[in-house]
Amino acid sequence: MNHPVAAVDLRKSYNGRLVLAADEFRLAAGQVTALVGPSGAGKTTLLRLAAGLETPDSGELYWFGRPSNAADLAARRRLGFVFQMPRLFSGTVYENLAYGLRLRGLGEGEIRERVERLLQQVGLSEFSAQVARSLSGGEQQRVALARTLITGPEVIFLDEPTANLDPPNVKAIEELVTGYCREQGAAVAWVTHNIFQARRCSQQLVFLAEGRVVEAGPTHRLVQEAAEARTRAFLSGEMIY
Amino acid sequence: MLQGLREALGMLWGGDAELWGIIARSLLVSLTAVALAAAVGVPLGAAVGLRRFRGRTLLRRVLRTFMGLPPVVVGLIVYLTLSRSGPLGPLDLLFTPTAMIIAQFLLALPIVAALAAGTVEGIDEQVREAALTLGATARQAEYKVLAEARRGLVTAVAAAYGRVAAEVGAVMLVGGNIRGYTRVMTTAIALETRQGQYGLAIGLGLVLIVISFLVNMIVEAGGEAR
Numbered sequence: 001m002n003h004p005v006a007a008v009d010l011r012k013s014y015n016g017r018l019v020l021a022a023d024e025f026r027l028a029a030g031q032v033t034a035l036v037g038p039s040g041a042g043k044t045t046l047l048r049l050a051a052g053l054e055t056p057d058s059g060e061l062y063w064f065g066r067p068s069n070a071a072d073l074a075a076r077r078r079l080g081f082v083f084q085m086p087r088l089f090s091g092t093v094y095e096n097l098a099y100g101l102r103l104r105g106l107g108e109g110e111i112r113e114r115v116e117r118l119l120q121q122v123g124l125s126e127f128s129a130q131v132a133r134s135l136s137g138g139e140q141q142r143v144a145l146a147r148t149l150i151t152g153p154e155v156i157f158l159d160e161p162t163a164n165l166d167p168p169n170v171k172a173i174e175e176l177v178t179g180y181c182r183e184q185g186a187a188v189a190w191v192t193h194n195i196f197q198a199r200r201c202s203q204q205l206v207f208l209a210e211g212r213v214v215e216a217g218p219t220h221r222l223v224q225e226a227a228e229a230r231t232r233a234f235l236s237g238e239m240i241y
Numbered sequence: 242m243l244q245g246l247r248e249a250l251g252m253l254w255g256g257d258a259e260l261w262g263i264i265a266r267s268l269l270v271s272l273t274a275v276a277l278a279a280a281v282g283v284p285l286g287a288a289v290g291l292r293r294f295r296g297r298t299l300l301r302r303v304l305r306t307f308m309g310l311p312p313v314v315v316g317l318i319v320y321l322t323l324s325r326s327g328p329l330g331p332l333d334l335l336f337t338p339t340a341m342i343i344a345q346f347l348l349a350l351p352i353v354a355a356l357a358a359g360t361v362e363g364i365d366e367q368v369r370e371a372a373l374t375l376g377a378t379a380r381q382a383e384y385k386v387l388a389e390a391r392r393g394l395v396t397a398v399a400a401a402y403g404r405v406a407a408e409v410g411a412v413m414l415v416g417g418n419i420r421g422y423t424r425v426m427t428t429a430i431a432l433e434t435r436q437g438q439y440g441l442a443i444g445l446g447l448v449l450i451v452i453s454f455l456v457n458m459i460v461e462a463g464g465e466a467r
Contacts, residue, residue, distance in 0.1 A: 051374070053370055053373070053374070073376070073378060076373070076376065077376040079374070080374060080375075081370075081374035083370070083371070085367075087367050087368070087370070087371040089368065089371070089385070089389060090389055099372075099375055099385075100375035100376050103375065103376045103377055103381060104376060147375065148374070148375070151375060151376060157374075
């Protein structure tokens with residue numbers, strides 16, 4: 001299987017406290033990998049390390065089969081990241097979507113065409129000229145996702161993008177991500193607290209607890225017959241903390 | 242008092258050369274000082290806000306401390322530096338508008354730099370990371386942080402202008418309040434008050450406030466243009 005992101009023995013500490021020790025982590029092309037586990041399990045840390053937003057204390061990380069390097073702009077531009085908060089820039093929705101394309105040196109004509117097309121796909125056309133930060137939380141997060149998708153990433157990292165959103169926006173985001181993943185063959189790493197979301201959207205599942213990968217494998221298999229008691233308990237909806 | 246006010250307005254309307262000269266000089270001195278402080282202070286503040294380097298915390302603390310420097314102390318330092326026996330005495334700058342610009346520049350610089358640093362730091366990680374994940378180089382991401390911070394940067398410059406336009410201690414010391422040469426609005430107000438010309442002093446005070454208002458309006462319009 002093709003693994004655009006792979007990591008071995010990633011270790012990360014903050015102020016002398018080990019927060020992550022992931023022996024193995026891989027993302028498969030064309031599949032959504034859900035990262036689940038209780039709060040403080042190290043999900044977001046693992047995601048940020050894999051995306052190159054933070055540097056591990058030790059371990060190996062590969063992007064597209066080569067050792068990762070934050071200075072490797074070409075490789076970085078094949079990755080996308082959506083944060084828990086939308087982090088939109090000032091200016092209009094259009095300007096937010098155009099930003100990544102301008103960085104890639106596209107002409108204004110092509111940018112306009114691509115932005116309009118994508119806004120139509122994600123159902124945000126009517127908001128194009130609106131100040132992005134004046135939209136509702138759910139709409140802003142959809143803009144943030146669209147801003148990432150328009151750059152055509154082969155890997156998308158999602159850090160609980162639907163936390164605190166209303167069901168229609170959650171549904172819209174889930175459909176956009178799974179649709180993009182399927183159609184473009186992109187690898188998706190999706191941190192979520194919501195086990196039902198993980199079951200709905202992911203093909204692969206990584207269960208973390210206390211900074212370690214407890215268990216990983218196909219979602220349907222883990223849901224039915226997880227080897228670890230903690231994984232079973234978490235996936236069946238028990239309180240694990 | 243009312244009579245003095247009427248007098249001041251009459252002089253303004255009547256195009257009184259001395260009064261208009263004072264206003265023009267005030268603007269020239271303060272705007273030049275603030276423009277120079279912005280040219281140095283915004284990059285300095287941005288560096289403190291964006292970069293991680295040795296001595297950064299100390300520098301930030303020094304800038305914040307200097308935000309509250311008493312103008313008269315800055316005036317004294319510039320005075321001693323420019324006076325005949327001072328290190329820059331041979332330049333013969335004491336009691337010139339240039340000396341006043343130097344003093345106001347020193348007052349404005351820490352305000353611009355410290356406020357700029359605070360603004361940039363406040364939005365740094367959020368915007369920088371978002372820009373990086375969208376494919377920006379480190380430099381492009383920093384530029385994006387500055388672009389997003391522009392309102393705060395404008396406020397920093399406006400605050401610095403407010404401070405220097407209103408101060409009297411430094412310009413009085415290093416300018417000497419020479420009629421037609423280094424007399425500006427604040428020193429004129431001090432002089433008129435001492436001479437019992439309260440009305441004229443109040444009139445000048447009102448003009449000073451109106452000008453500050455206009456300058457702020459222009460500066461803000463510039464900050465919101467994009």
